[in-house]
Amino acid sequence: MNHHTARAGVTAVLLVTALGCGADTGQGSPGAASTPDPAGNVSVPPEPPAEPVNDASTTTDTPEPLATRSSSEQTQDEADSSTDRLAAENFAISFGQMIVDVREARDQEAVVDDLISTQLPAEVREFLLVDYEDQRALGSQRRLDLDFPAFVRSSIEGPADEPTRVNVELAAVFAAWDVKAVCRVRVDVIREGDQWRVVEFGGPSVTGGPLEKSEEVEASLQGAGWRPLPN
Incomplete structure (x- = not known):
């Protein structure tokens, strides 16, 4: 193998690493796979799949826009918010964006x-820790791209003003280096004490190949119940 071929192989590995560990088949079972590093070692636990919220229910409430710059402080504020469905969605979206966005220097654990x-x-907790550290080491600057639309849907257990569990699916554009693709993130939250807490997490699972047009985000959505997030 010559020098240029080896370099191309390393670049391909890094792009796969940045654009999610599994390719979304559209059937709710993205192919989770451990992420190799350029030396061929396995460093990241399998990506938990972003299962679709097939039982999403409709609501006229609109969550907050994605943050201009994701932060752990904002996510903590959302965790401490009220007990209704919309508050749970805002927390889940903020958590999902924070996990994708590795630009913030933080004590991830x-x-x-x-x-x-x-x-x-x-194993999901371990993925959240190791994935962040590996992406920081790679310098991917992985994040959600706010120049593209984002969508959310959810299902609830219990009454809307005080649900016991809210299952949230976020679809947005995932960017790393100069590559962009549609991805889905699944964040299920429950109320523990006076806070929302994450009880299940999946993704970020990439849908299809590199993104070319903004309209591809909505076109990639499957199933019912999707709502656009404000710009």
């Missing part, structure tokens, strides 16, 4: 442990 339920599977 402390932040994650402050925001997750003890019921979150240990």
Whole structure:
């Protein structure tokens, strides 16, 4: 293998790493796979799949826009908010955006442990920690691109003003280096004490190939119940 071929192979590995560990088949079962580094070592636990919220229910409430710059402080504020469905959605969206966005320097373990339920599977917690550290090391600047539309849908357990669980699916544009693609993130939250906590997480699962047009985001959505987030 010559020098140029080896360099191309490393670049391909990094792009796969940045654009999510699994390709979304559209059937709710993205192909989770551990992420290799250029030396061929496995460093990231399998990506938990972003299962679709097939039982999404309709509502006229609109969550807050994606943050201009995701922050752990804002996500914590959303966790401490009110008990209704909209507050749960805002927290879940903020958490999902924060996990995708690795540009913030933070103590990922402390932040994650402050925001997750003890019921979150240990392997998912490990993914949230290791994925962040690896993306920071790669310098991918991975984040959600706010120049493109984003959509959300959710289902609830219990009454809308005080649900016991809210299952949220976020579809947005995932960017790293100069590559962009539509991705889905699944964040299920429950109320523990006076806070929202993450009980299940999946993604970011990439839908299709590199993004070319803004309209491709909405065109990629499957199923009912999707609502656009404000710009």
